[in-house]
Amino acid sequence: MSLLKIRNLSVTFTTSSGPFRAVDKVDVDVRPGEILAIVGESGSGKSVSMLATMGLLPWTATVTADEMSFDGRDLRAMSGKARRRLIGNDLAMIFQEPMSSLNPCFTVGFQIREALRKHTSLDAKARHARCIELFEMVGIPAPERRLKAFPHQLSGGMNQRVMIAMAIACRPRLLIADEPTTALDVTIQAQILDLLTGLQAETGMGLILITHDMGVVAETAERVAVQYAGQKVEDQPVDALFDTPHHPYTAALLAALPERATERHLPTIPGVVPGQHDRPAGCLFSPRCKFADDTCRTIEPPVQPPELGLALCHYPLHAPQEAKA
Incomplete structure (x- = not known):
């Protein structure tokens, strides 16, 4: 049974230039004790989808979903009082x-x-x-003295540890970590990741790791959901995703990793993520995809079966010939 189950989540912001859909028909599943990584470029809706789950978006956001449940409880139907009992207790978040x-x-x-x-x-x-x-637990020395410190008196790494301590204070069943290593130096990043995975193994909590660092994903996650322009475009176990990505965007992300580079210059993904006013009618990745044709540009892609990574694509990579026909 899923600890967190979300179906068809969409988040639309009201702006001065019209509505903007930041999250578009996203599904999320996290089992107890599982580590799920959500990856993608900045602006792909990773943080917004989780903030919507936590109920922490501003009044300008309209959130809709066919299902949004935590441990079988419907988050959409919860009163404010019931949600406040849940958030920070069973369901916690480390902010960016x-x-x-x-x-x-x-x-x-x-x-x-x-x-x-x-x-x-x-x-x-x-x-x-x-x-x-x-x-x-989180490795803060001289805890008696540090408890009396104000945030500005601590380093970025120490403040991140304080945030982790606050998030796990009530022994949550699911912890959402939003870019927990951003702006930290490499050695501190490794310590924070080791701390999170160690706490997850020790307590058995579920962990959602929001990141754009594929190296972090390879080292820590069990399953990976890839988002692009507000949509989930692929969802696979971590080993399968790195070995056989099925969505062209996932393949392009992996090809851009320095350790996978075979030429002098790193490959890049041309173009930019579509914004509010330039979203294609068909596949949102089609303007940047070298495999795109007229079908991709005009018709919304289907979700492929699990054996093809739930790829949101007309022509998934590494698909059997009969599946392409």
Whole structure:
């Protein structure tokens, strides 16, 4: 049974120049204890789809879905009070920018204790002890002293660890990590990823890792969902995706990895992601795809069967000849 199940999720923002669909008919499935990576270029709707799940989008966003459930509970029908009991407790998120997510007016210890006060029955002494335990879990030295620090007094890596500690404070069943290593140096990135995967293995929680770094995906994920221009274009186990990508966009992403380069210059994907006013009538990737024909440019592509990676494509790569016919 899926821990998180989303069907046909769409998010449309109201802008001064008209409506803009940032997420378009996306499906998401995460099983208990699974690590799912969601990858794609900036602007592909990765973060927006998860913020919609958390109920954290602004009033300018219109969210629709045929199904949006967590552990069998319908998120669409939940009252605000019920959702607040769930978010931060069973379902938690690590945001992309810790300095803009932490409140600069309060110490980091106060902010974690507040989460514990809202979602647990621990008394003040027990909440303090839990904060020290959490800081030790995420590798923050001298936890007693650091609990009294304000966000600006800590480094970016330390603030990211504080965000992780806050997210796991109530032992969530599903943790969403949105670009958790952005703006961190390489050594700190490796430490944060090891920390997340170690916590996932230790607690058995589900983990959604939002990233654009395919190297991170290869090292940590079990399954990969690829998004492009708001649509999910492929979904495969990580080994199968790296070995036999079925969507041309996925193949182009993998070909651009430095370790896969066979020539002096890295291959690139020509063109840009379509925006609000230049979305093609057919496949959204068709203006940049070397395999595209008139069918691709004029007719919306079908979703291929699981054995072809659920690729959103008229002509999936590495397909049997009979499937192409």
